[in-house]
Amino acid sequence: MGKAGQARQVFRSYGKNSKVKKVSGTEKAKPNISKLKKGLVPGSVLILLAGRFRGRRAVFLKQLESGLLLVTGPYAVNGVPLRRVNQRMCIATSAKVDLKAAKYDVTDAYFKRDAAKKSKKDEMFTSGKDKSEMSAEKKSGQKKMDEEVVKGMAPDMKGYLKARFSLSAKMYPHELKF
Amino acid sequence: MYTRFVEPGRLALITYGPCAGKMCTVVDIVDQKRVVVDGPESVTGVRRHMMPVKRLSLTDFTSKIARGAREKTLRLALEKDGVMAKWSATAWAKKVKAKEVRSKMTDFDRFKLMVARKKRTAEIKKGGMKKTRK
Numbered sequence: 001m002g003k004a005g006q007a008r009q010v011f012r013s014y015g016k017n018s019k020v021k022k023v024s025g026t027e028k029a030k031p032n033i034s035k036l037k038k039g040l041v042p043g044s045v046l047i048l049l050a051g052r053f054r055g056r057r058a059v060f061l062k063q064l065e066s067g068l069l070l071v072t073g074p075y076a077v078n079g080v081p082l083r084r085v086n087q088r089m090c091i092a093t094s095a096k097v098d099l100k101a102a103k104y105d106v107t108d109a110y111f112k113r114d115a116a117k118k119s120k121k122d123e124m125f126t127s128g129k130d131k132s133e134m135s136a137e138k139k140s141g142q143k144k145m146d147e148e149v150v151k152g153m154a155p156d157m158k159g160y161l162k163a164r165f166s167l168s169a170k171m172y173p174h175e176l177k178f
Numbered sequence: 179m180y181t182r183f184v185e186p187g188r189l190a191l192i193t194y195g196p197c198a199g200k201m202c203t204v205v206d207i208v209d210q211k212r213v214v215v216d217g218p219e220s221v222t223g224v225r226r227h228m229m230p231v232k233r234l235s236l237t238d239f240t241s242k243i244a245r246g247a248r249e250k251t252l253r254l255a256l257e258k259d260g261v262m263a264k265w266s267a268t269a270w271a272k273k274v275k276a277k278e279v280r281s282k283m284t285d286f287d288r289f290k291l292m293v294a295r296k297k298r299t300a301e302i303k304k305g306g307m308k309k310t311r312k
Contacts, residue, residue: 047285095286160289178285 033067040092043099046071047091047165047178053080055164059097059149061104070106074146077153078162082142084111091165093178097157102148110138182236184213186245189261190234191274192224199278200224201265203256204234206246218252221262239264 003009040046044060046069058080061070069087073080082104150158167173182188188204192215202224206214213231217224226249241255256262265271283291 045286091285093285095284156290156293159293160286163289165285175281176285177282 043097045093045095050089057161066108100148187240187243189237189239194233197224218249
């Protein structure tokens with residue numbers, strides 16, 4: 001049958017039909033975490049493309065349960081802390097750093113913000129937001145976890161991680177090999 | 179005066195198509211527009227096949243072969259005349275190679291290159307190195 005205008009074929013069912021199967025709560029499929037890009041291996045150097053540390057090169061540690069990538073400068077080398085990064089917002093280079101079995105026991109919970117419970121009114125009138133600083137234990141924890149990696153790093157790799165990435169004339173990203 | 183003729187034995191660079199960038203020798207002529215070309219495969223990786231002349235950049239080098247020479251004869255003739263070695267020594271071949279190397283550089287290689295260039299200019303400015311290039 002022809003349809004007028006933008007009408008689309010609608011399949012309607014009223015009442016309980018045996019054809020439509022309801023998915024029970026326990027059977028719900030778990031969303032798969034995003035697949036890692038080809039060639040991304042713990043220790044790969046990434047170029048961060050967005051966020052506070054855009055243009056910096058950081059070392060990929062592991063993929064967290066949320067699908068985000070755990071990344072570190074290491075902090076002692078270039079000031080990039082333990083951070084979560086979306087795969088899409090970085091370029092994976094072919095350079096690799098030997099992680100030397102350094103244990104990064106960090107999960108998504110590490111990055112959870114402490115919900116400061118203040119009433120809305122108070123927040124508006126308090127002068128200046130108190131900057132949330134990382135706890136001293138987190139800082140020292142990061143230092144300890146990075147230590148092994150930093151110790152064994154070659155000086156040219158250190159220089160590489162310190163340097164920023166940028167495009168200059170005649171550098172076409174689709175033609176560049178990373 | 180033309181000197182680079184399309185003739186059996188002429189070394190050429192393939193500029194277009196699946197074999198782009200590879201060297202080959204003209205082995206036979208089909209008609210005004212097409213030639214039969216061969217690597218030989220063991221030397222340059224180009225199989226024997228027909229190709230329009232348009233896709234070739236002729237070089238100055240030839241090897242002495244009869245038209246339609248087969249792989250072994252071709253290979254021996256190339257070795258005898260040292261054609262590939264002569265080709266690699268030309269400025270043209272060096273430029274082709276340099277371009278290839280540049281295209282294959284990774285981000286880390288580019289960084290190392292940048293560091294090396296900076297070091298070089300620092301040395302030049304200090305007057306430690308004689309300028310070999312203008």
